[in-house]
Amino acid sequence: MDAGNGHDLLAAIARRYYEGDATQAEIAAEFGLSRVKVGRLLRQAKDDGIVEVRIHVPSGIAEELERRLRARFGLTTALIAADYADAEEQRRAVAGLVASYLERHLNDGASVAVGMGRNVAAVADTLGAPTLRLGTFVCATGGALRAGEPWNADHICRKLAARFGGVAETLYAPAYVPDRELRDALMRNQTVKHTLDIARNADFALIGVGDLGEDSHMVRMGWFKREEILKARAAGVVGDLMGYDFFDIDGRERNEILGGRVVGLRLQDIRAIPSAIAIAAEPSKTMALLGALRTGVVDVAALPLASAQALLALDAATGPADAMDAPTEVPKG
Numbered sequence: 182m183d184a185g186n187g188h189d190l191l192a193a194i195a196r197r198y199y200e201g202d203a204t205q206a207e208i209a210a211e212f213g214l215s216r217v218k219v220g221r222l223l224r225q226a227k228d229d230g231i232v233e234v235r236i237h238v239p240s241g242i243a244e245e246l247e248r249r250l251r252a253r254f255g256l257t258t259a260l261i262a263a264d265y266a267d268a269e270e271q272r273r274a275v276a277g278l279v280a281s282y283l284e285r286h287l288n289d290g291a292s293v294a295v296g297m298g299r300n301v302a303a304v305a306d307t308l309g310a311p312t313l314r315l316g317t318f319v320c321a322t323g324g325a326l327r328a329g330e331p332w333n334a335d336h337i338c339r340k341l342a343a344r345f346g347g348v349a350e351t352l353y354a355p356a357y358v359p360d361r362e363l364r365d366a367l368m369r370n371q372t373v374k375h376t377l378d379i380a381r382n383a384d385f386a387l388i389g390v391g392d393l394g395e396d397s398h399m400v401r402m403g404w405f406k407r408e409e410i411l412k413a414r415a416a417g418v419v420g421d422l423m424g425y426d427f428f429d430i431d432g433r434e435r436n437e438i439l440g441g442r443v444v445g446l447r448l449q450d451i452r453a454i455p456s457a458i459a460i461a462a463e464p465s466k467t468m469a470l471l472g473a474l475r476t477g478v479v480d481v482a483a484l485p486l487a488s489a490q491a492l493l494a495l496d497a498a499t500g501p502a503d504a505m506d507a508p509t510e511v512p513k514g
Contacts, residue, residue: 188231194219195226246489250482253496254474257456258282260483268463271485275462276303279387279483280344282458287345287385289314294321294380294446295341296423297334297356298389300460305340316347321380321388322423322445323356325402341387352376354444356424357404361441368444381450386457391421392469405439413438420469422448422459422478430468430499432475452478459483467491471499 194212197203198219203211205219212219226232247259260278265271283304287293295301295318318341320334331337333356338349354373358364367373380386393414405413416438417429424443427435434440434448451457458481461470467488473479474492484492 188229191222191226191229191231194222195232198223199232242486246486246493249493250489253493254479254482255477256474256480256482258481259489260481261489262462262483262485264485264487272300272303272462273307275460275483275485276300276307279304279458279460280307280309282481282483283345283385283387284309284312286456287313287316289316291385292317292319292379292383293341294319294383294386294388294451294454295334295338296321296386296388296445297325297332297337298391299332300389300462301334301387302332302337302340303462304387304460305337305344307344309344311344311346313346316342316345317350317379317383318342318345318347319350319376319380319383320352320445321377321383321386322443323352323354325356350376350379352380352444356445357402357443359442364442364444373444377446377450380446381453383454384456386446386451386454388422388451388457388459390459390461390466390470390473391424392466393418393420394465404442409438419472420466422451422473422476428472428476430472430475432472432477434476448476448478456480461488464488464491467495471495 194208197208197211198205205216209216209219243261246261250256250259260275260282262271262274262278265274291313293316318338320338322334324333324335335349335351338351342349352373353376354367354370358367368377393410413427416435418427418435418439419430421427423445425440425445426448427439429435457479459470459473459479460483462485464485464487470482470484470488471492474482
């Protein structure tokens with residue numbers, strides 16, 4: 182076999198090492214390579230995404246945390262990833278769990294309403310063969326030029342359609358507009374309304390949890406003035422879902438300062454979708470995720486182990502005395 186470093190060779194060597202339990206010395210003899218070369222190729226296979234190494238949370242710990250999250254927030258599922266020090270590794274680990282969940286639950290003909298942002302985009306970047314013959318991935322929010330293609334809902338939808346199988350539906354509108362009047366006018370546009378109606382009737386929603394931190398998506402986009410962000414924080418706003426509806430730590434809508442400027446689905450729309458999957462890979466989003474879960478619109482939460490533990494601790498510190506065992510009284514539907 183050619184001792185080049187093409188992907189076929191990388192895959193063959195990785196398969197012998199990880200699945201065939203062959204040693205590097207055995208692989209070197211089989212392929213006519215040095216052991217140093219084999220080690221280099223195995224590292225390259227991971228760097229190129231041919232091999233994905235996942236660290237799993239011990240089942241007992243994951244099951245107990247999931248039980249507590251489900252009981253407290255009325256979730257159907259909690260996807261808990263192992264902790265990683267590197268932010269991108271952490272994002273990929275959480276995204277991998279979401280992708281596996283979608284592979285198990287998406288059926289032919291299923292539709293998914295898709296938001297924007299790094300965590301949602303990471304799901305589209307996971308590896309896997311398409312499993313759907315018929316599926317629709319529809320933008321649940323407009324696009325933003327400054328975001329660049331990778332984090333826009335339209336680009337994510339196209340990649341999700343290629344990853345899982347199906348087609349993408351574009352929302353032909355900007356994500357952000359400077360005032361409510363223009364936003365409302367765009368929402369009445371028949372083209373925009375048609376696409377958002379498809380999103381409203383989706384079977385699943387795939388959404389990121391936003392916060393008001395310096396590295397948050399909307400802050401990076403420059404959608405709001407610094408004074409507005411500080412005023413919103415002082416008023417108790419901790420995060421958003423889909424960029425339109427903002428909420429405090431108790432899950433109450435707080436749109437008086439920042440709300441009404443994003444073209445896309447609202448909390449009431451997400452609540453009507455049978456399975457809303459919220460992703461928060463960053464430990465800094467624990468407070469925003471707590472507020473999001475308390476809105477009652479989230480069915481599946483995907484987060485790291487440390488975030489799950491911190492979330493429950495924060496909930497106990499800021500909620501009623503029986504918060505650890507009592508489900509949130511905000512049923513969907």
